[in-house]
Structure formats: structure tokens, C-alpha cells
Amino acid sequence: MAFKGAIEIDTAHCKGCGVCVTNCPTGSIRLSGMVNSKGYNYAEMTGDACIGCSACALVCPDSVITVYRVKI
Amino acid sequence: MDIADIKRPENLVYRKPALITDNVMHYCPGCSHGTVHKLIAEVIEEMGIQDSTIGISPVGCSVFAYNYIDIDWEEAAHGRAPALATATKRLCPDKHVFTYQGDGDLASIGTAEIIHACSRGENIVVIFINNGIYGMTGGQMAPTTLIGMKTSTTPYGRDPKLNGFPMVIADMIAHLDGTAYITRQSVHTAAAVRKAKSAIRKAFEYSEKNIGLSFVEIVATCNSGWKMSPVDANAWMVEHMFRKYPIGDIKDVLK
Structure with a gap:
């Protein structure tokens, strides 16, 4: 059984700590080159390898990540 | 499948908890x-x-915890959260009462309060965040600071001859008969977060059973105080903090 996932990030409230990036098993999240209004390089989804495991959202201190997952 | 097709309400698996308010947390990144x-x-x-549920917030970085979780809160004087929790629980025995304290609050100025609350076996939950430093006031040495660890008041590292040894509070209170459940957890990886959550859940369930005090220590980071990036701080914690403060259950009277 395979899963495909997607994440939505509240970029305005992301503080760019990068804890989600090191916890992602598929390398589907990175820190953007752009900054938000507070000056943080916010996290963003990259590629299409996300499996919707929620690891990034679980470790996010500011609860800015929402995770979706479908069976394929 | 397109990303937009996945982002539908029926596919939602994780979202911000409803009880976390929309206030932007004042905590440092990570x-x-x-x-x-x-x-x-x-x-x-x-x-x-x-x-x-009634939470008791401490003095320290987490003093504003009442702004972030949408429940009833009380704000205690420095270190006195277990004393306030004792009064609250005894006056309202049907409420769930928990304290949320850091190591500067619980292990230093509040040592007497926590030890006596444990000794009396109050039916409260204590969440203890141990990052080995005073975060809010500028990174001074705390009782839990590791030997050799640099802080703003021990710039050459903690020297036991001058500053004493780190205090392992959870192991100390495990000897007291009033405690029901004592565990030490961490939140640096997704697996650790899941374990920490079940420990907190167990602590709340034990306090419902009126069998004594439940104590959940979270070994945490203070990347600003430690002068590291959040990711480096997590790695440093695993390498150094876990040696002195190993993760796992310390006491469980129902086992």
C-alpha cells in the first residue's frame, strides 16, 4: 500500500527553525530562499515524494503545518 | 495525483490542535x-x-503559556506552582490540575514546593521542561546545567568545585512515596513527540485515579541560551543531555 501526501504551511507564522527539514524522511520540505514579514526563511514543500507521515507537523513548535494524505 | 487534489478536508491527517490559540508564540525559533x-x-x-482543566503557569520563558492554550489558567509566583496546584486541586477535586514549569523554576527556587507536593502525593500533573539553563533571564547556569557546560554565569564551563553538580530531580522524587508516575521524555523527533504525548496522556489519566503525583520531565533545548541553531541544539542534546538525563519511565506504581 502506498501513500501520497501534501502539506500546507502557514508561512506567515513559520519561524524557519528547520526542525521539520531534518525530520522529513523523504526530503520533501526545505527552507525557502524567500522571507516572511518577520524576516524568517519559512519552510516550503518541495518535490512530490511526500507520503503524508506528519513527522514535520509533529515536531513543529509553532504548529504551522497541516498534513493531508491519500492512499494510492 | 495533483497536490490540490490531495489537499481536501477528507484527506486531512494532521492540523494545529483546536485548543492552541492564534496568538503568535513569543518563543525563539525551534x-x-x-x-x-x-x-x-x-x-x-x-x-x-x-x-x-486548570493549568498553573510558572515564571520563566513559559510564563505566557496562558496565552497559548485555551483553558483556565493561574499564574504562580516563581517556583510556587506546585503549592498553588495543591490548593486548586484540594478546593476543586473534580478538576484536572497541572503545572508547567522550567528547570529554573522547579529545580531551583521551587525545590521545596515540588518535593513537598510529591511527598504529600497531591493528585496533580507536573510538566517539567529541563533545558539545563535559565532561558528568559539571559542564559545563566541552572541547577540542572551539565558539568563543563558554558552559560553566561559559567563562561568557562560549570566547575563542580565551584558550582556543584547537576541535580537530577526526577530520580530524586522517585524515592518519595507520594509519586505515582515519573517519566523522562523528549520532543526532538517525531517518534519522541509521540512517546511524550502518550506519557502526558498517562499522567493526566493517573491524576484522575487519585493515586498520587504524576511527573513528566521533558529534556528540551534552549538554542538561544546554548548559542546554537535549533537543529544543532537537538543534536547536542542527544549527545550530552541524554547521558545525564536518560529517556524512559522511572517509576510507575500501576505496573
Whole structure:
């Protein structure tokens, strides 16, 4: 059984700590080159390898990540 | 499948807990406090005890915890959260009462309060965030600072001859008969977060059973105080903090 996932990030409230990036098993999240209004390089989804495991959202201190997952 | 097709309400698997307010947390980027707040909010939400839970916030970085979790709160004087929790629980025995304290609050100025609350076996939950430093006041040495660890008041590292040894509070209170459940957890990886959440849930359930005090220590980071990036701080914690403060259950009277 395979899963495909997607994440939505509240970029305005992301503080760019990068804890989600090191916890992602598929390398589907990175820190953007752009900054938000507070000056943080916010996290963003990259590629299409996300499996919707929620690891990034679980470790996010500011609860800015929402995770979706479908069976394929 | 297109990303937009996946982002539908029926596919939602994780969202911000409803009890976490929309206030922007004042914590530094990567601070463990935010993650632990989220876990407490999730546990309270899952147990359906929002209306019967009273939190006691400490003095320290987490003093504003009452701004972030949508339940009833009291704010204690420095270190006195267990004393206030004792009064609250005795006056309102049907409420779920928990304290949320850091190591500067619980292990230093509040040592007497926590030890006597444990000794009396108050039916409260204590969440203890141990990052080995005073975060809010500028990174001074705390009782839990490791030997050799540099802080603003021990710039050459903690020297036991001058500054004494680190205090392992959870192991100390395990000897007291009033404690029911004592565990030490961390929140640096997704697996650790899941374990920490079940520990917090267990602590709330034990306090419902009136069998004594439940104590959940979270070994945490203070990347600003440690002068590291959040990711480096997590790695440093695993390498150094876990040696002195190993993760796992220390006491469980129902086992």
C-alpha cells in the first residue's frame, strides 16, 4: 500500500527553525530562499515524494503545518 | 495525483490542535516549549476535559503559556506552582490540575514546593521542561546545567568545585512515596513527540485515579541560551543531555 501526501504551511507564522527539514524522511520540505514579514526563511514543500507521515507537523513548535494524505 | 487534489478536508491527517490559540508564540525559533504546549493541548482535546482543566503557569520563558492554550489558567509566583496546584486541586477535586514549569523554576527556587507536593502525593500533573539553563533571564547556569557546560554565569564551563553538580530531580522524587508516575521524555523527533504525548496522556489519566503525583520531565533545548541553531541544539542534546538525563519511565506504581 502506498501513500501520497501534501502539506500546507502557514508561512506567515513559520519561524524557519528547520526542525521539520531534518525530520522529513523523504526530503520533501526545505527552507525557502524567500522571507516572511518577520524576516524568517519559512519552510516550503518541495518535490512530490511526500507520503503524508506528519513527522514535520509533529515536531513543529509553532504548529504551522497541516498534513493531508491519500492512499494510492 | 495533483497536490490540490490531495489537499481536501477528507484527506486531512494532521492540523494545529483546536485548543492552541492564534496568538503568535513569543518563543525563539525551534524552542521545545511550543511543541510541548501542542502536546498538552492535544491530550486535553482528546480526553475532552477542556472545561475541567486548570493549568498553573510558572515564571520563566513559559510564563505566557496562558496565552497559548485555551483553558483556565493561574499564574504562580516563581517556583510556587506546585503549592498553588495543591490548593486548586484540594478546593476543586473534580478538576484536572497541572503545572508547567522550567528547570529554573522547579529545580531551583521551587525545590521545596515540588518535593513537598510529591511527598504529600497531591493528585496533580507536573510538566517539567529541563533545558539545563535559565532561558528568559539571559542564559545563566541552572541547577540542572551539565558539568563543563558554558552559560553566561559559567563562561568557562560549570566547575563542580565551584558550582556543584547537576541535580537530577526526577530520580530524586522517585524515592518519595507520594509519586505515582515519573517519566523522562523528549520532543526532538517525531517518534519522541509521540512517546511524550502518550506519557502526558498517562499522567493526566493517573491524576484522575487519585493515586498520587504524576511527573513528566521533558529534556528540551534552549538554542538561544546554548548559542546554537535549533537543529544543532537537538543534536547536542542527544549527545550530552541524554547521558545525564536518560529517556524512559522511572517509576510507575500501576505496573
